[in-house]
Structure formats: structure tokens, C-alpha cells
Amino acid sequence: MTSHANNMPLEYKTQQSQMNILGFWVFLGAEIVLFSTLFASYFVLEHNTAGGPTGQDIFILKDVLIETFLLLTSSFTCGLAIHSMRSHHKTGLMVWTIVTLLLGAGFLYMEINEFIHYVHEGASIQTSGFTAAFFTLLGTHGAHVTFGIFWISLLLIQLARRGITEKTASKFFIASLYWHFLDVVWIFIFTFVYLKGMVM
Amino acid sequence: MSLDEFFVTGDPLILASQIAIGLTMIGLIALITYLKRWKWLWNEWFTTVDHKKIGIMYIISGVLMFFRGGVDGLLMKAQTSRPELEFLDAQHYDEIFTTHGVIMILFMAMPLLIGLMNVVIPLQIGARDVAFPKLNALSFWLFFAGAMLFNVSFVIGGSPDAGWTSYFPLAGKEFTPGVGNNYYAIALQIAGIGTLATGINFVVTIIKMRAPGMTWMRLPIFVWSTFITSIIIVAAFPIFTVALAYMTLDRLFGTHFFTVANGGDPMLWLNLFWLWGHPEVYIVVLPAFGMFSEVIATFARKNLYGYKSMVYAVAGIAFLSMLVWVHHFYTMGNSAAVNSIFSLTTMMIAIPTGVKIFNWLFTLRKGRIEFSTAMLWSLAFIPCFTIGGVTGVMLAMAAADYQYHNTMFLVAHFHYVLIPGVVFAVFAGLYYWWPKMFGFKLNEKIGKWHFWLFVIGFNMTFMPMFFVGLDGMSRRMYTYSASTGWAGWLGFSAIGSIILAAGFAALCYNIYWSFRYASRDVGNDPWNGRTLEWATASPAPHYNFAKVPEVDRLDAYWYMKKEGNTGLKKSDLKPVHMPSNSWTPIFLAVVFGVVGFFLVFEWFTLAILASIGIVVGLVANSFDYDDGYHISVEELADEEREWRGDLQ
Numbered sequence A: 001m002t003s004h005a006n007n008m009p010l011e012y013k014t015q016q017s018q019m020n021i022l023g024f025w026v027f028l029g030a031e032i033v034l035f036s037t038l039f040a041s042y043f044v045l046e047h048n049t050a051g052g053p054t055g056q057d058i059f060i061l062k063d064v065l066i067e068t069f070l071l072l073t074s075s076f077t078c079g080l081a082i083h084s085m086r087s088h089h090k091t092g093l094m095v096w097t098i099v100t101l102l103l104g105a106g107f108l109y110m111e112i113n114e115f116i117h118y119v120h121e122g123a124s125i126q127t128s129g130f131t132a133a134f135f136t137l138l139g140t141h142g143a144h145v146t147f148g149i150f151w152i153s154l155l156l157i158q159l160a161r162r163g164i165t166e167k168t169a170s171k172f173f174i175a176s177l178y179w180h181f182l183d184v185v186w187i188f189i190f191t192f193v194y195l196k197g198m199v200m
Numbered sequence B: 001m002s003l004d005e006f007f008v009t010g011d012p013l014i015l016a017s018q019i020a021i022g023l024t025m026i027g028l029i030a031l032i033t034y035l036k037r038w039k040w041l042w043n044e045w046f047t048t049v050d051h052k053k054i055g056i057m058y059i060i061s062g063v064l065m066f067f068r069g070g071v072d073g074l075l076m077k078a079q080t081s082r083p084e085l086e087f088l089d090a091q092h093y094d095e096i097f098t099t100h101g102v103i104m105i106l107f108m109a110m111p112l113l114i115g116l117m118n119v120v121i122p123l124q125i126g127a128r129d130v131a132f133p134k135l136n137a138l139s140f141w142l143f144f145a146g147a148m149l150f151n152v153s154f155v156i157g158g159s160p161d162a163g164w165t166s167y168f169p170l171a172g173k174e175f176t177p178g179v180g181n182n183y184y185a186i187a188l189q190i191a192g193i194g195t196l197a198t199g200i201n202f203v204v205t206i207i208k209m210r211a212p213g214m215t216w217m218r219l220p221i222f223v224w225s226t227f228i229t230s231i232i233i234v235a236a237f238p239i240f241t242v243a244l245a246y247m248t249l250d251r252l253f254g255t256h257f258f259t260v261a262n263g264g265d266p267m268l269w270l271n272l273f274w275l276w277g278h279p280e281v282y283i284v285v286l287p288a289f290g291m292f293s294e295v296i297a298t299f300a301r302k303n304l305y306g307y308k309s310m311v312y313a314v315a316g317i318a319f320l321s322m323l324v325w326v327h328h329f330y331t332m333g334n335s336a337a338v339n340s341i342f343s344l345t346t347m348m349i350a351i352p353t354g355v356k357i358f359n360w361l362f363t364l365r366k367g368r369i370e371f372s373t374a375m376l377w378s379l380a381f382i383p384c385f386t387i388g389g390v391t392g393v394m395l396a397m398a399a400a401d402y403q404y405h406n407t408m409f410l411v412a413h414f415h416y417v418l419i420p421g422v423v424f425a426v427f428a429g430l431y432y433w434w435p436k437m438f439g440f441k442l443n444e445k446i447g448k449w450h451f452w453l454f455v456i457g458f459n460m461t462f463m464p465m466f467f468v469g470l471d472g473m474s475r476r477m478y479t480y481s482a483s484t485g486w487a488g489w490l491g492f493s494a495i496g497s498i499i500l501a502a503g504f505a506a507l508c509y510n511i512y513w514s515f516r517y518a519s520r521d522v523g524n525d526p527w528n529g530r531t532l533e534w535a536t537a538s539p540a541p542h543y544n545f546a547k548v549p550e551v552d553r554l555d556a557y558w559y560m561k562k563e564g565n566t567g568l569k570k571s572d573l574k575p576v577h578m579p580s581n582s583w584t585p586i587f588l589a590v591v592f593g594v595v596g597f598f599l600v601f602e603w604f605t606l607a608i609l610a611s612i613g614i615v616v617g618l619v620a621n622s623f624d625y626d627d628g629y630h631i632s633v634e635e636l637a638d639e640e641r642e643w644r645g646d647l648q
Ligand code: HEM
Pocket: B069, B070, B073, B074, B076, B077, B097, B098, B100, B101, B102, B104, B105, B109, B162, B163, B164, B165, B411, B415, B418, B419, B422, B423, B461, B474, B475, B476, B477, B497, B500
């Protein structure tokens, strides 16, 4: 079932791909609600430190900035990957996607170290209402990044086997939406958890 | 953990159920093996992605869960039928109202409605299936896994007992140490993911798969209500996902989200729960409204009065449903200003709801009403539901709620909303769409028995609860002393519940009777319907429509019949693309169920090992490039000839 518009990008060619992409947007809507809930709960519990460390006590701005840099760059390279895909550049798509995943892995490495550091400082997930909300919000984001890395690795195998087809293109496009979304969430985390936590 | 901690022991009622469940399982497995039906089950049902079969599986599960939840209800009614009875003890009563509430709402109302949506929506919009058939199967199996996990709790480990609302700190580990509430957190999580996927699926299906010419204002009203319901699902279920995840973390990993000590906040649970919970009651009632609208228009032989205002009313209700959650805890420490605002938003819901009631009444006015069983349910719905609605406005007044809060008055109110609003609708829908699912009608005469017993029993059971509630009887009380003077009302109510149960039994008998004896010659359009599902054979063929119909106005099929163009030309047929069956949905759901079970008992190593199955399922799914298959024109023509006679 090919759609009539021939100037559509490859990933929108079939009715099923169009539905997959729309469905993913709706899913991202649900994800927005999910993260909004996590943020709202964080704001409720933020100051409930119960005598344990506060954000100000433990956050290290330098590490967070490096994480931010890694993740933002990965979003950019993810854009380059889709750009290559649009011009049917299989190698470009491959290479930029791999760079994206490596940056994502770098982000994860930093984040896990950060968490270990906090636990050493006496702020584990069980310490207080604040740490519970903090670790769950960040952990959910980090788990999404981890899932993304595995998922997109599978797509790379499919790309290597099949090349850029209507199907693989729509899969990569959807994965790119996911990746950019995680970047947006991170910007909110950076602003409302770290920066706000440092100054207030 | 020793075996007698694992199995619930020491209660003769439960022991009997354990034995009964064990024997039934063995019996079923033996029967299927004896009849050599395993392969058939696997190919035709377990791996199916056909929306009609998935819908039927939802409906069967929903009816079974109605039985379970209903038995819970009857046990409670028996316990309070006389003062100071010792039929159930307090703990047992707590467990029973908890499982009753959860099962009725999440495992009875939801699957029955989603089942009917599954069967009907693609047919009403002239589509071949839903947008994501495999995801649809996954939704069903996840719901089913969640429901089974929740149900085993009463024989293995112990039932949850902190109410269907599971308020903290009571529901926390400190006050409820057993595994019962772990079941609540984890089983509902699994089922909830399935429901969220259903929501996404129907949003996309309705946006993208409508028949040519079916613009938004030509959608059947049931499609509209399903569409808006699906949007509420997408907007509300993630909140519950988070709340349940916090609950799981608190109970299994010792965090402090909702605890009283260490900076937790029990009110956070209440807010999150009702931010999901109130929209949830509209998730169950809006599709029901849609079904009543279809049934009323069909059997009044008129088009639906005020179609557009119906659409706006549903949208308005959906919007307001997000803004009223605080009315569930007026008495729990809000400022007067907050209570006043939520009082107002709550009462505002009565406005669009009133619009709908009047639209139904005006549709009936001067109609040529046919009193079929489906129509009877719709007619009884209007006054009964109005009682629920009016008492709802009473409860909405924050100041007055200090008197009503947590009394039997509230329990009567929400049963008056949920039973006419949801259960009557499901019954109307079942009688109405039964021929489309199975190719025969349910018997109308037994249907009338079912109707009268159920409606009379329902009013007898729940009307007295208003009075004892106003007289101060609080909810969730397992017994009372004779000096309260409630024995008369509650005894009457208990008798009512037996009549109610007899009504349900009549439904079951009706299904059995009709399967065996009802005429198989019902034609494609037994009720003289108005919408597209009646344009194809009964039962609907697996490809739904040989040729997708074109729509040029509301109630398109009604006018097609009038203008005599319901025929089919063979030259119009093209091969039809169909999706293939898939084993991944049921496989994934089984693994989810197993992982969930291990988590309930906090057996983390086993849970991690079992999770490998989830990875396997997801990888298999990602590498699945199956494109489905095509049905040839010849096959289509043959199947269509069977019910149409000759093609043009
Ligand atoms: C079949 C007939 C039914 C009977 C006899 C029945 C009876 C009862 C009784 C006796 C209670 C407990 C009252 C108390 O002591 O607090 C109760 C609670 C409840 N019922 Fe029903 N009910 C029925 C159907 C339904 C249906 C169809 C629904 C929903 C769709 C429903 C939802 C609930 C809920 C949510 C609760 C509150 C549970 C809690 O307190 O946590 N019931 N019901």
C-alpha cells in the first residue's frame, strides 16, 4: 500500500510506516506524562531530605556539564545520521549512529559514576524522600538511554543486512525521535534538578 | 519461606477454592488434550492478531472476572446480612473488598469495554483491523497476565487488603508486611502497560484508518467516545505507572516515597492515585455512553438527537475529568479555597453529562421504539444512572462531604454510577453486537429474565446503602451491632444481591442456550442497524470488508440500504492484505507474568533470570520482518457469495 505522494521521505512511504510514526508520537505523549509525573513528585519531595544530604551538598557541576555535553552532542550526531539516511548514504547512517551510541554510552558511564559517588556521600535511594525521587527520575531517564542503546544496536544489524529500505528507514526515524526526546528530558533535568538544586 | 507461608492455609473457604482451582485446571488440560485441541487453540486464538478474536477473548475474560468479583460482592453481602455474623473475619473482609474493587474496575469493566471496542471499532470505521494488530494482541495478553497474577494472590501468598485505593501509609510495608500488596503493585503494572498500548492503538486506528469519506463529523458516536477514551488512557495511565513503580520501590527496596518517616509523603500517593483514578472512571463510562447512543438510535429508529453536542459533551467530560481528583479527599487537610475549586469543577461535569441525558431522551421522543433486550438495558440505564449522578452532585459539595465521606452512601453512589453506566452498557452491547461476533442472537426471552432480575436485584441491593450511609454506617465495616438498627436495610440488601446474582446466572444460561439452540440464520443486519458493522456478514469475516465501503454522511449504512446500494461487484474486488499470527505477544506476556510473580515474592535472582525472556521476545520482535499475506480475489468472492448469494 504505497501512498500517492512520491515526494515523501522514504520513512513515510507506506501507510503502515506512517501509522508507526504517528503511533510513536502518541507514545511520546505518554512518555511526557510519565516524566511530568516524575518531575512533579520530585518537586514535592525535593526538600524532604530527612537530615540526609541535600542536592547542594552532593551535586558536582563539572560532571553534570560533561554529561550534558555528551548527550547534546549525541542528539546532533543522531540528526546527522538521519540526514545521511535521507540522502541514501548507508555508511553515513551507520557511522553517525555508532557515534551517537558511543556518546550515549559515555553519558551512561558518567552517570553511573555520579550515582556511585552519591552513594559514597551517604545519599542512596533509601536515604530520604528527596533521594528516592531524585534517583527514580534520573534512573528512569538513564534506563531509557540504556534501552535506546540496545534497541538501536539491533537496528544497526538490520541495516547492515538489509540496507536502507522503507522499513529500516522508518525504524531509524522512530529511534531518532526517541533519542531526541531523551535529550529534551535531560535539558529539563539539567535545569530543574541540577541548576535549581545548586542555587536554591 | 516454608510451604504453608507460600500457600494460604487454615481457611476452609480458601482451601475449597484451592482444591477447586487445581481440579479445574487439571480437568481443562485433560479435556483439551483429549479433544486434541491444543494446536487449534494455539493457531486460532493464542497467536491470533485478529481484532475480533482478541475482542472475544477480552469478553470471555471479563465475564469470568465478573463472576469472581461478583462472588466477592456476595460474600460481603452475606457477611453484613445480619449483625455480628462471624462468617468472615475482619482480615478476610478487608481482602475481599480490596480484590472486589480492583477486579471489578480493572479486570471486569475494562476488558469488557475494551473487548467490545476491539470487536466493533474497526468494523464501524470500515477498516480491516486496528493500526497495530500485534501490539493489540500484546495488550490483551498483558492484561490477562496481570489479571491471573492478581487472582492467584488469594491462594498463593495472600490477597492485598488495603482497599482498591491502597492508601499509604496503610499499604506500606510497615503496616502491611505480607506479599498481598506486592501483588497489587505488580499485577496492576503489567495490566496497565497493556491498557496504555490499547490507548495508543485506538488513537492511531481512528485517526488513520477511517473509510474513505468518513470525516470526523461522520464518525459513529461509539467511535468518537472510544477515540476520546483512548486519549484519556494515554494521558492518565502513565501517572498510575509511576505511582505503582514508587509503591513497588517502597515495598520491595525500602525507599521513602510514601512513608511517614524519612521524608516520604503519603498524600503524594493519594494525589497520584486519583490523578489517574478519576479519569479512569471516565475511561470506563465514556465508551459505555457511546454504546447506549448506538443502541438507542437503532431501536428508536431515529438518528441520534444532537450528534454534535454529544461529541462536544464527551470532549468536555474528558477535559474536566482531569481537573477533579481532589474531590476524593476533601476531608484530608486541603484549604477551603482548594476544596471550593474542586467542588466547582466536579459539579461542572454534571453539565455535559446532563446534555447527554437530554439528547438520549430527545432521541427516544416520537421514536418507533422497539423493546429489544439491548434497548431495555439502555432505557433502564437512564433513570438508574441519574440517581448515581444526582448523588454525585451531593457528594461534590465539599462541606456536605464531611458527612458523606467514606460512608455506605458513597458506596451506593458509585455502584449506581458504575453498574448502570458500565455493566448495563456492556449487557446492551453484548446483546446488540452478539450476532456480529458469533452469527446468532442471544435469546430475547431469557434476556428479559436476565434484565428484570438484574435491574430489580441491583436496586434492592444498593438503594438501602444510601440510607444506612446517611445514618452513619461507614464503608469497609465488616460487622455492626444490632443496636445500630441497620439490620433490616442490610438484610433486604443481601436478598437483593441474590436476585442480582440470579440475573447474572440467567445471562450465563442464555449464552449456553443460545450457543446450542439459537437460529444461525440472522443475516448480516439483524437489528436494521445504521452503521457500517452491519454492512458485512455475521459473524464478520476475518478480512472484515471485501471492499471497503465509501461513506458520504452520518449513519451511512442506513442510507445505503434506503438507496439500495449494498451490493458488491466482483470487478471491484482487490486482493486483501492481512497480518500474520505471532507468538511473541503471548510469549512476552507469560514472561512478564512469571517475572511479576518472582518480584511479588522478592526472589530477585529468579526475576532477573526470567527477564532474559523479555529480552528474547523483544529481539525476536525487532527482527520480525513478516509482511503478512494476501487473500486472493477468488477467495473473497467465494466467501462473499456464501452470504450474499450472487455477486453483481
Ligand atoms: C455484582 C454486584 C455487586 C455487589 C453485590 C457489590 C457489593 C459491594 C460491597 C458490599 C462493597 C463493599 C462495601 C464496604 O463494605 O465498604 C463493594 C465495594 C466496591 N465495589 Fe462493588 N458490588 C457489585 C458490583 C460492583 C461493580 C460492577 C463495580 C465496578 C465496576 C464495583 C466496584 C466496587 C468498588 C470500587 C468498591 C470499593 C472497594 C474498596 O472499598 O476498596 N462493584 N461492592
